[in-house]
Amino acid sequence: MLESIQDDGGVTVSSEQLARRGHTTAAQVRKDLSHFGSFGKRGLGYSVDELRDRLRIILGLDQVWPVVLVGAGRIGSALFEYPDFKRRGYECVAIVDSNPEKIGRKWGELVIQPTAKLESLIKELCATLVILAVPASAAQLVAECSVNAGINGILNFAPVQLQVPDGIPVENVNLVMELEALSFQITRASKT
Amino acid sequence: MLESIQDDGGVTVSSEQLARRGHTTAAQVRKDLSHFGSFGKRGLGYSVDELRDRLRIILGLDQVWPVVLVGAGRIGSALFEYPDFKRRGYECVAIVDSNPEKIGRKWGELVIQPTAKLESLIKELCATLVILAVPASAAQLVAECSVNAGINGILNFAPVQLQVPDGIPVENVNLVMELEALSFQITRASKT
DNA sequence: TTGTGTGAATCCCTTCACAGCG
DNA sequence: CGCTGTGAAGGGATTCACACAA
Numbered sequence: 001m002l003e004s005i006q007d008d009g010g011v012t013v014s015s016e017q018l019a020r021r022g023h024t025t026a027a028q029v030r031k032d033l034s035h036f037g038s039f040g041k042r043g044l045g046y047s048v049d050e051l052r053d054r055l056r057i058i059l060g061l062d063q064v065w066p067v068v069l070v071g072a073g074r075i076g077s078a079l080f081e082y083p084d085f086k087r088r089g090y091e092c093v094a095i096v097d098s099n100p101e102k103i104g105r106k107w108g109e110l111v112i113q114p115t116a117k118l119e120s121l122i123k124e125l126c127a128t129l130v131i132l133a134v135p136a137s138a139a140q141l142v143a144e145c146s147v148n149a150g151i152n153g154i155l156n157f158a159p160v161q162l163q164v165p166d167g168i169p170v171e172n173v174n175l176v177m178e179l180e181a182l183s184f185q186i187t188r189a190s191k192t
Numbered sequence: 193m194l195e196s197i198q199d200d201g202g203v204t205v206s207s208e209q210l211a212r213r214g215h216t217t218a219a220q221v222r223k224d225l226s227h228f229g230s231f232g233k234r235g236l237g238y239s240v241d242e243l244r245d246r247l248r249i250i251l252g253l254d255q256v257w258p259v260v261l262v263g264a265g266r267i268g269s270a271l272f273e274y275p276d277f278k279r280r281g282y283e284c285v286a287i288v289d290s291n292p293e294k295i296g297r298k299w300g301e302l303v304i305q306p307t308a309k310l311e312s313l314i315k316e317l318c319a320t321l322v323i324l325a326v327p328a329s330a331a332q333l334v335a336e337c338s339v340n341a342g343i344n345g346i347l348n349f350a351p352v353q354l355q356v357p358d359g360i361p362v363e364n365v366n367l368v369m370e371l372e373a374l375s376f377q378i379t380r381a382s383k384t
Numbered sequence: 385t386t387g388t389g390t391g392a393a394t395c396c397c398t399t400c401a402c403a404g405c406g
Numbered sequence: 407c408g409c410t411g412t413g414a415a416g417g418g419a420t421t422c423a424c425a426c427a428a
Binding site: 219236 | 419420421422423427428
């Protein structure tokens with residue numbers, strides 16, 4: 001939703017307007033925002049500029065996050081080329097793959113490294129996030145390796161529930177599950 | 193989680209075991225399953241085979257879902273090549289793109305079609321799902337076109353909130369948002 | 385005895401409603 | 407006035423606890 005808030009010096013937006021954009025309710029927007037402080041003006045709404053800046057800080061987008069990409073397959077390359085990535089403060093600082101044919105190839109400025117180097121790369125480059133774009137069978141091992149190296153968060157595309165220590169946030173993107181959610185809803189709706 | 197349940201004729205699994213795998217609680221598993229009927233055996237647990245079959249039906253996985261892929265870019269190709277896709281009952285029946293250079297190319301057996309044909313393709317092939325792997329600027333238009341053609345569900349990779357009629361399920365996969373969720377959690381944790 | 389299925393208690397999130405500030 | 411911020415109410419989901427079936 002952030003991307004829809006332009007820099008319009010002085011312009012304000014009401015919780016009602018934000019709610020419409022985000023498919024939610026005005027009360028919900030106000031409650032959520034109030035959770036982080038009260039930066040709206042009564043009778044006016046929220047200053048667009050201030051709102052953007054505050055949310056940037058709350059979401060940690062006021063800094064650059066060094067990311068290591070694990071898996072130089074199709075998903076990996078789709079992510080790597082995704083323009084919003086860098087634009088939003090996520091910088092790919094290393095690419096790792098286990099396939100000997102891919103190791104040594106260059107993607108942009110980066111040379112694909114062997115998986116064996118993952119741990120040392122994370123440490124040396126002070127990477128905070130890893131993106132796991134690897135087969136399910138390899139994901140747990142890579143996750144453990146990353147945690148050992150001191151990673152702060154994991155974005156996991158492999159269709160497995162990773163077992164990681166408490167306190168290491170994991171976000172899962174499971175394409176098949178998304179489709180299953182759709183087929184469930186369709187099936188469900190057609191039975192009523 | 194389904195993929196972790198093997199065919200082991202006669203073997204049973206307890207809510208406790210399922211809970212561990214799914215990072216949840218035994219009570220949660222029992223409540224969820226009981227919502228669809230009571231197919232566990234007291235003192236034993238759930239028959240793995242029966243559980244799998246029942247869930248397949250509940251999730252609508254006992255049928256093949258014809259899918260149209262819109263956008264033959266990197267994300268599109270990653271999805272198209274994803275082996276679990278077909279294995280789980282999702283069959284790509286058409287590929288559509290707006291780039292004249294891509295139209296006419298073959299991916300496997302399928303020829304990439306122009307976007308103009310989307311509506312007729314959905315109708316002719318009785319597609320139930322569309323996958324939107326297109327830029328944000330094109331997504332809303334494609335969604336509307338798909339809805340007009342009678343689509344049943346949308347898997348949206350574009351970073352926009354699609355406006356679709358009630359009753360058409362939409363699942364969103366927003367890669368940047370997933371990363372933002374991670375950086376938020378990390379930022380949050382480091383402030384306590 | 386083991387582990388399900390389920391009411392009851394609890395928690396959390398959403399919605400309501402309105403006091404109060406600009 | 408208009409719209410935020412927030413207690414209070416409401417509702418849905420999670421957790422507890424236990425009767426009961428195998």
